[in-house]
Amino acid sequence: MRDPLFAKWNLDLAQEEKSPDSAFNLAELVDFSLMNEVFASYLEVVGLPVAIIDFNGRVLSSSNWQRLCMEFHRVNSTTLERCLESDKSLSRHMSDGKNYAIYRCHNGLTDCASPIVIEGQHIANLFIGQFFLEPPSMAYFEAQCDQFGFDPDRYFKALSEVPIVAEEKLPSILKMLVGFATLIAQQSIAEHRARIAYESVEKQVIERTKALVDAKERLEAAASAGIVGIWDWDIENGQLIWDEVMYKLYGIHEDNFTGAYETWSNAIHPDDKAYVTEEIQAALRGERTYAPEFRVIWPDGSVHYIKAVAHTTYDPQGKPLRMVGVNYDLTEQKQIQHKLDYLAFHDQVTDLPNRRLLDERLEQSIAQARPERLRIAVLFIDLDKFKAVNDVYGHNTGDWLLKQVANRIGRCLRKTDTVARIGGDEFVVLLQNIDATDAAVGVAEHIRTLLDQPFMMEDGLALNISSSIGVATYPDHAGNAQELLRFGDEAMYKAKKGGRNTVVVFKAENHNATENHHAATSC
Missing domain, CATH: 3.30.70.270 (Reverse transcriptase/Diguanylate cyclase domain)
Structure with a gap:
C-alpha cells in the first residue's frame, strides 16, 4: 500500500485551477486529516482503499492505495495517463445524477464512486476502488506487464494483493462512507462561514470576546486531529465492538465494557435516550440514515456531546443484521457555541x-x-x-x-x-x-x-x-x-x-x- 496524497502526479494536479462545476473549493475549506485517519482505519479493518477525488482527478483525502496502482500503474507515464483519465471518466458518470457508478479502469482494476452533495451542489466524489468483482484475467495482466516492462515477480505479487469484492456489498459501503464524508464537509463549511460572520461582529464584542475567539481557533486547530471512534453492532446478538478511541469518547475503561448494547445505552443522557432510540429504530426500518447528536454521561458524572453516523446492512429478506458507524466528540464545539449564544443576548460588562x-x-x-x-x-x-x-x-x-x-x-x-x-x-x-x-x-x-x-x-x-x-x-x-x-x-x-x-x-x-x-x- 502507498499514500497517493503526496505523489508527484497528485501534487501537480493541485496546481490546476478549481473546477467551475463546484460552488465549494473543498481543498481550501476542509481539513482532511480527520477523514484520512478514518479512511486509514477503514482500510485496515475492511481492506478497501477509500479516497475523495475532485473533478480534475486530484486526490483530496485518502487511505493508502494498492501497490499495483501506486508502484506500477501510476509510475509509468502511459499507464498513469490511463489512471487519470479513468478517474475523470468515473467523475463524469457521477455528473449524470447517479447514486453510484462502477467502472473498470483502463489498467484493469475496478473502481466504484458515489457523489458527495452539499446544499444541492455536487462537490466531489468518494471512491472505493482497486479491487476485482471476480477473479482477474491473468492473460490481460501478463500482456500489460510485458507491454510496459514491469518486473514480473513484483508485478504479479502486487496483483495477488488486490481483493475481490461482491458487487452487492458496494452500495452499503458507499452510503456509510459518503454519509461520514458529507458530515465532515458540512461541518467544515459551516465553520468557514462562521469565521466570516465573526468579521462583522461589533468592535466592542470582538475586544471583549477575544479570549473566546482564541479558544475557538484552538478548537479548529485541534479538530484537524479530531478523535473519531469506529463501532460495529451485531444486531442479532446485541454485541458491540469498539475500537480504542470509543472508550475515550465515553470515558470507559476497556476492562469495564462488556460489549453489550445496554452498556452503551445506559451511558446516554436520560433526556436524550428516547430520541436516540427512535433514531436507531428509524434507521433499522430504513427510513433515514442514523446520524444523531446526543449527550453521554461519563462515569465521573461529566456530560459530553457525541455526533454519530452509521449505516445498516440487511439480509435478503430485509432483516437488519449489522450497524457500522463512527462517533466523534462535539463537546468543545458545543461549549463554545453555548458561550457565543450567551454573548449574543447578554451585556458584556454587567x-x-x-x-x-x-x-x-x-x-x-x-x-x-x-x-x-x-x-x-x-x-x-x-x-x-x-x-x-x-x-x-x-x-x-x-x-x-x-x-x-x-x-x-x-x-x-x-x-x-x-x-x-x-x-x-x-x-x-x-x-x-x-x-x-x-x-x-x-x-x-x-x-x-x-x-x-x-x-x-x-x-x-x-x-x-x-x-x-x-x-x-x-x-x-x-x-x-x-x-x-x-x-x-x-x-x-x-x-x-x-x-x-x-x-x-x-x-x-x-x-x-x-x-x-x-x-x-x-x-
Whole structure:
C-alpha cells in the first residue's frame, strides 16, 4: 500500500485551477486529516482503499492505495495517463445524477464512486476502488506487464494483493462512507462561514470576546486531529465492538465494557435516550440514515456531546443484521457555541440581558398578558452624574459602578422580573403581572432610593450618583412592546428634565413634548 496524497502526479494536479462545476473549493475549506485517519482505519479493518477525488482527478483525502496502482500503474507515464483519465471518466458518470457508478479502469482494476452533495451542489466524489468483482484475467495482466516492462515477480505479487469484492456489498459501503464524508464537509463549511460572520461582529464584542475567539481557533486547530471512534453492532446478538478511541469518547475503561448494547445505552443522557432510540429504530426500518447528536454521561458524572453516523446492512429478506458507524466528540464545539449564544443576548460588562433579549422577553410578556388581561410595566432608568465618574476616575471604575448598579436594581425585583442594560448608563426593568401602575411606581422608588446611596469602593472612595426613572404600563399606556419602551423613555426624559433623581409616570398629554429627548446629558 502507498499514500497517493503526496505523489508527484497528485501534487501537480493541485496546481490546476478549481473546477467551475463546484460552488465549494473543498481543498481550501476542509481539513482532511480527520477523514484520512478514518479512511486509514477503514482500510485496515475492511481492506478497501477509500479516497475523495475532485473533478480534475486530484486526490483530496485518502487511505493508502494498492501497490499495483501506486508502484506500477501510476509510475509509468502511459499507464498513469490511463489512471487519470479513468478517474475523470468515473467523475463524469457521477455528473449524470447517479447514486453510484462502477467502472473498470483502463489498467484493469475496478473502481466504484458515489457523489458527495452539499446544499444541492455536487462537490466531489468518494471512491472505493482497486479491487476485482471476480477473479482477474491473468492473460490481460501478463500482456500489460510485458507491454510496459514491469518486473514480473513484483508485478504479479502486487496483483495477488488486490481483493475481490461482491458487487452487492458496494452500495452499503458507499452510503456509510459518503454519509461520514458529507458530515465532515458540512461541518467544515459551516465553520468557514462562521469565521466570516465573526468579521462583522461589533468592535466592542470582538475586544471583549477575544479570549473566546482564541479558544475557538484552538478548537479548529485541534479538530484537524479530531478523535473519531469506529463501532460495529451485531444486531442479532446485541454485541458491540469498539475500537480504542470509543472508550475515550465515553470515558470507559476497556476492562469495564462488556460489549453489550445496554452498556452503551445506559451511558446516554436520560433526556436524550428516547430520541436516540427512535433514531436507531428509524434507521433499522430504513427510513433515514442514523446520524444523531446526543449527550453521554461519563462515569465521573461529566456530560459530553457525541455526533454519530452509521449505516445498516440487511439480509435478503430485509432483516437488519449489522450497524457500522463512527462517533466523534462535539463537546468543545458545543461549549463554545453555548458561550457565543450567551454573548449574543447578554451585556458584556454587567452580565445582564441586553436589548435583544429584553425585546424578546417583552414581546413574550405582552403575548401572554393580552389574553389574560394582565398588566406589565417597564421602568426606564438613566443614571445621573455617571459621565462625571467615567471622566474623573476612568472606564474601569465606571464598569465597576455599572455592576454595582445592576446588583442594587436586582435586589428590588422578583425572580419573574427582568433587568437589562441597553447601553451606556441606561437600564430597563420589565415587571410582570402587576396589580396597578402604583405598584410599578413603588418598585421604581425603591430602586431610586437605593441608587441614591453612596457606592463605596475598596479603597474607601465613595461614588455618588442618582437616577431618573420613567414608568409606562401595558395596557394602560401602550398597546405593544415598541410603544411601551418608547413611552417609558419619554417619561424618563421628563424625570431628567424635571431635576433628576425622581420617578415620572408616562402621561399621554406629554407625548411628543420634544423630539430630541435622547440629547439629555448624564452628567
